[in-house]
Amino acid sequence: MNLLEELRSRFKKLNIEEMGSADIAKSIEELDCMRARVDELNRENAALVKKYDGDEKYARAHKRAMRTPPPLTTSPSKMSAILKRVKGKVDGMVLSNSGIIGNKSYFQRGISRILAESCKAGSVKCDAAQITGLASYIASEYVDERGKAA
Structure with missing residues (x-):
């Protein structure tokens, strides 16, 4: 902008x-x-979107997570690894129950859990505020995408 x-x-x-x-x-x-x-x-x-298999939601989440102080990590590659794990699990969750997006708070809590696990797996220390903020953003991206598709 x-x-x-x-x-x-x-x-x-x-x-x-x-x-x-x-x-x-x-x-x-x-x-x-x-x-x-x-x-x-x-x-x-375009390169960032390609990292997430063409999923613009996660490219936007990546950019937001990297510029929101304090970032989960300052390493773009670690951030990509974390968000790729999150993407795989959240996409699976949505595929198994597409109605989950309709209950945003429940969906967001699920994303928060997955995000915290992904950070732990990537040896990235994070606090609850960082997890909640990024999970809320990702959940909103899914809700917005669903609204555009309808």
Whole structure:
């Protein structure tokens, strides 16, 4: 979103009708730099989604978990390993009982348990607030995805 905000503010400042050729060239150069940053961000996001077998929910959860202080771990590879274990178990839980998503608090508690087990298996120390926050986010992602599918 920072890139989008930067682009919006850049266009608000521009008065294209009064710009000279040097100003236009400079603006084009700045826009090309922004496009390169967007392309790099898109590449990184696509690589992250690929780590989770195309599941964007977990790519978003990964990014959120890494930037929410304090993160479960500062290691992206450890975070991926934790969330992959969670994904496998939660997807299995949902496949065996799709109605579980309808009871968000129960679903969230199940995700919390799975997340805590996954952190323990990955030798990552975490506290209850971290587990609850990330489990709530993951549960919301499933609920939102189900709402979009309906």
